[in-house]
Structures are given as structure tokens and as C-alpha cells.
Amino acid sequence: MTPYTTSRRTFLAASLGLATAGFIRPSGRQPITVGQVIDRIKANVGIPWREQTVDNLIAGKPELPVKGIAVTMMATLDVLQRAAAQNLNLIITHEPTYYSHQDRIEPVAQDPLYQQKRDFIRDKGLAVFHFHDHWHGRKPDGIATGMIRTLGWEKNADPETPKLFTFPETRLDRFAQGMASKLNIQTMRVIGDPNLPIRRAMASWGNLSLMPGVPYLAQADVLIVGETHEWELVEYVQDAITAGQKKALIILGHLISEQAGMQYCAEWLKEFVREVPIAFLSAPEPYWRPDRPRK
Amino acid sequence: MTPYTTSRRTFLAASLGLATAGFIRPSGRQPITVGQVIDRIKANVGIPWREQTVDNLIAGKPELPVKGIAVTMMATLDVLQRAAAQNLNLIITHEPTYYSHQDRIEPVAQDPLYQQKRDFIRDKGLAVFHFHDHWHGRKPDGIATGMIRTLGWEKNADPETPKLFTFPETRLDRFAQGMASKLNIQTMRVIGDPNLPIRRAMASWGNLSLMPGVPYLAQADVLIVGETHEWELVEYVQDAITAGQKKALIILGHLISEQAGMQYCAEWLKEFVREVPIAFLSAPEPYWRPDRPRK
Numbered sequence: 001m002t003p004y005t006t007s008r009r010t011f012l013a014a015s016l017g018l019a020t021a022g023f024i025r026p027s028g029r030q031p032i033t034v035g036q037v038i039d040r041i042k043a044n045v046g047i048p049w050r051e052q053t054v055d056n057l058i059a060g061k062p063e064l065p066v067k068g069i070a071v072t073m074m075a076t077l078d079v080l081q082r083a084a085a086q087n088l089n090l091i092i093t094h095e096p097t098y099y100s101h102q103d104r105i106e107p108v109a110q111d112p113l114y115q116q117k118r119d120f121i122r123d124k125g126l127a128v129f130h131f132h133d134h135w136h137g138r139k140p141d142g143i144a145t146g147m148i149r150t151l152g153w154e155k156n157a158d159p160e161t162p163k164l165f166t167f168p169e170t171r172l173d174r175f176a177q178g179m180a181s182k183l184n185i186q187t188m189r190v191i192g193d194p195n196l197p198i199r200r201a202m203a204s205w206g207n208l209s210l211m212p213g214v215p216y217l218a219q220a221d222v223l224i225v226g227e228t229h230e231w232e233l234v235e236y237v238q239d240a241i242t243a244g245q246k247k248a249l250i251i252l253g254h255l256i257s258e259q260a261g262m263q264y265c266a267e268w269l270k271e272f273v274r275e276v277p278i279a280f281l282s283a284p285e286p287y288w289r290p291d292r293p294r295k
Numbered sequence: 296m297t298p299y300t301t302s303r304r305t306f307l308a309a310s311l312g313l314a315t316a317g318f319i320r321p322s323g324r325q326p327i328t329v330g331q332v333i334d335r336i337k338a339n340v341g342i343p344w345r346e347q348t349v350d351n352l353i354a355g356k357p358e359l360p361v362k363g364i365a366v367t368m369m370a371t372l373d374v375l376q377r378a379a380a381q382n383l384n385l386i387i388t389h390e391p392t393y394y395s396h397q398d399r400i401e402p403v404a405q406d407p408l409y410q411q412k413r414d415f416i417r418d419k420g421l422a423v424f425h426f427h428d429h430w431h432g433r434k435p436d437g438i439a440t441g442m443i444r445t446l447g448w449e450k451n452a453d454p455e456t457p458k459l460f461t462f463p464e465t466r467l468d469r470f471a472q473g474m475a476s477k478l479n480i481q482t483m484r485v486i487g488d489p490n491l492p493i494r495r496a497m498a499s500w501g502n503l504s505l506m507p508g509v510p511y512l513a514q515a516d517v518l519i520v521g522e523t524h525e526w527e528l529v530e531y532v533q534d535a536i537t538a539g540q541k542k543a544l545i546i547l548g549h550l551i552s553e554q555a556g557m558q559y560c561a562e563w564l565k566e567f568v569r570e571v572p573i574a575f576l577s578a579p580e581p582y583w584r585p586d587r588p589r590k
Contacts, residue, residue, distance in 0.1 A: 076534055077537040081537070095526045099526070099527045107506050113531070113535055116538055117538075176585040176588075177585040180585045187584070189583075190582060190584065190585060207526075210403075230548065230581065232396075234581055235371060235391070235394050236394045238371050238581055239371055239408055254525035286486055288489070289584075290468065290475045293467075293468040295488055
């Protein structure tokens, strides 16, 4: 996917002759700081900021002047390198930076790779903001909004139940193939009778535990998740099918199941952060399968 | 896979004319009980029985006379039905019965499917023994022993490091293809350069967390796991590769990554439980992929 760039804004500025509009020029005299961007996120996300949250500044200081913002699904070293190369020194990431949802450092504190990543962030003068809980907590869920848009499911969304979508009857295999094609997934995994008619799908982007997986499954023909444990929800779905329930499970992969939601986040940010360029940095599906190796 | 049956034993009994050997006939006068089987497992597993363990009798009573034993990777409803149909009323399972490693019932206590499974077990007079910790704790690990045998990796095992295997140099894509073929996996997922030369593999059967995933990865070219979190170890492996480390990750799927270890468990049990038939009940890979639907 092509990252968003400032080209459209620069083009507009040029074509409209906006020479003095400070907010258009990243190098303006009154640069926005990391803390100010976070404050604007808090002011615009539409829900009260939680006391207990993983949405914290993981690296860098609030006073750091922002040159540009990279929005991403997961702050991998690759994404950080690409952000730094594009002079985007604030990274807003949905998933963890240091391999821990709670951003716990102790387990990896002595690990050379952790230290290398930490030092890269410091040496390049980057700040990293973890933006997970409140983007999901937004009404509607920001991740869901982006995924629905990318899948073209706006008209299928159930007005009563946020995660529920209704479709003209489609066989499970074709339904899964359609999602794999739209999201460009090579390693999707599916459970269920390929001929099962799908009319109702519950979509839980990201990781899903047994609970609320069980009540989600009850509301639909197919449950769609990013990631889930084989010894919990996967076993449950298998048992439901054995018991005669007409059910199925589609496992997309975690990153792919949420990434479009961060693409939308980049656009949302542009509504109230106009001083600096904002780019969405996408990542490919992490995996390949043995019959289709990929570098 | 064909389940083990009593045919060999019956054949032996017939050919040797053993009419009175009680231990050969499942319907002998002094039937072995569930508690006695568990006691023999404890006596034979070769390590002290832990105070804190998931290896408990999940359903049924110790006094229940055993008619036959089904050994399985995961006590799905399908496996329980097959066991009951074969008159195997003690099920020994590596993975949970009620979708919880700790066998916690409360989350699903009001769920109709849980109740249906529980009632099936009760109505069919089954007992279920969870056999996880001590089978792994056995020296060598019983799961590893079975997997190594099925993969034909006995000669590749490193004598110093239990999970390490060394191979003649093989490209990652071919190495992965070989494993997928031997274990009959359709939904294997791989990370790494397909051309990466593989000489050393660390294999961690089942679920693997970030720790000890990090030190395992450090010891080999490729880390092989059953299941792991995308936002922890998968991100770490991606970062290691970005940082220039020559590393790879192969994710087999949880059930497939351990199942042969329970096939071996069934054979091990036969060494000291001879009164009743013992069958290994295998399960297929739970998933299919959209381009190869499977009922």
C-alpha cells in the first residue's frame, strides 16, 4: 500500500498560493509537540480518557517538536526505520513496540535486539505513542470503521449490533475467499463446512478470547477474528459444529485484521493535526505459506 | 490415521491359546479402575507428581471400572463421541476438555454447548484425565519424543540441548515444505527469507510465549512452534530479521505440533496397562485455507 504523504497538502498549498499558512508548513515557527498531539487525540477521541490504559507515550518526551507523524498497526523495527527515513518522528502504533501489550520492558531488558530497537528510537529522536484502547473505545470503534470501509461492508452493518454484518446468502468457502482477496491474505485459516450458508457474520478485529467469543459465535453463522487460542475458542467452535450447530470460524491474522483501522486513524488525525505531515505506514501480512514462499 | 485397536492383542491371545489370562480380556473379573490407571501413570512417568498441576481427573470418578482407554491430543466432542462408540470410557487428553488450560468451568457454566458436552460425558459414563504437565515434564519430554519419531529426526537431535536439531544445510522454503508434508499441514505459516540456509532448528511443541521464545530463537536459524502471539514473538522475529539476523519462524498449528506425542503416549501406556484396550484417537488439522476448502 502506498503510504499517505504530504503531497496532496503541498499541492493544495501551491495551487492556492498559501504561502503564509503556518499550519501547512512542517517547519513553521510554532511547531506542535508530541504532548500537544496527544492532547488533541484525547480531546477528539470522543470518550473519557481512562486511568488504566496501555495508551501511553512509550518512548520520547512530550516536549519533543513533531516533524511528522507515522501511523501504523505495529511499530516494528522496519516501520520505525521507514518512519525515520521519511522524517516522521512521532510514531502512533496500535500494537506494542516491545513485544508486550502492557509495554512491560523487564522480560527483554537485557536482550540485545530490544536494546538495539530502543537505541534506534533514541538515536533517531523518535517518540512512540501506543494508541489501542481509546481507538477501540471510540464510538464507533475506530478499528472497525476502517476495516468496514476497506471491506466495503458499510451497507452490511447491523444497526443494532456493532460487530454484526448481514449478507445475501453466500457459501462459507466463497465468503472466505472474498475476504482473503479483499484483504490480500495468503494464510487465512477457516473452520466449518465449506458449503455452510453465511448470512450473518460477527467480526471481532484483533485478538479474541473464549469470552466473549462464545456469545459472539451464538449471534452469527460465522465468527471472524484476527487471532485466538487453539485450545480455547477453536476447540469450542469445533465442538459447536460436532454438536450440529451451523457455525464457522475465520482467522484472518492479527495485523491484517486491524490494519485498515489504523489507515483510517491517520485520516482522522489529519482532521485536527494540520501542522505536520501524517503518513500511514502499512505492513505486509507477516507470514507466507510453504507453497508460496515470499521474501 | 487408524486408531489403535485390540485386534493385535486379540489375535495374540487367540494364536497363543491364552484363555485364562485376565489382563488380556477387557471384561476380566478384576477390572482396573480409573484411579488405578492414574496411579500407574504417576508411578511410571519418572518424575515426582506436582502439587500444582492441570493433570487432574476432569470428569468421572476414580472408582469407575475402565473398559478401554482413548488417548488423544484434545478431548473435543468429536473425540469423546468416537471414544464412547468404541467403548473406551477413560479419555486421556493432552489439551483441555472445556476450553480452558486450567479447566476453569465458571466462564462457560451457563453455556448450552458446555452443558451438552458435560452431559454427554456423564450419560456415556466417561472419565476424562488431563495429562499435560507431567508428559512434558518426563525426561525426555513425551510430546517431543513422539514428534521426533514422526518427523524422523532422531539422528538430528542435539545431545546437549533437548529442543535443538541439526540438519544438512537446507533452504527455509524446502525445510518448511518438508515439515508440512510429513505432518500433513495445509495451514502452516512461515516468516523469513525462503532462501535462508537452515542448519539448526529449535522446536518448541505447542504454545510458546515471548519468553523463552527469545532465547530459543537465539540458538538456531529457525524456531518451530505450534502457536504463538502475533503481537509478541511474531513481532520479535520480524524485528530480528529487519536487524539483519538470519532467523526464521515456522508456526505449525497447536494440535498438529503435539499430536504425535500423544500417539506415543498411547504406546507408553500399553507398557503398564494391559487389562484393557488402549486406542490413540487422532484429530485432523482443525483448519482449511480458502483455496483448499475441506469439510
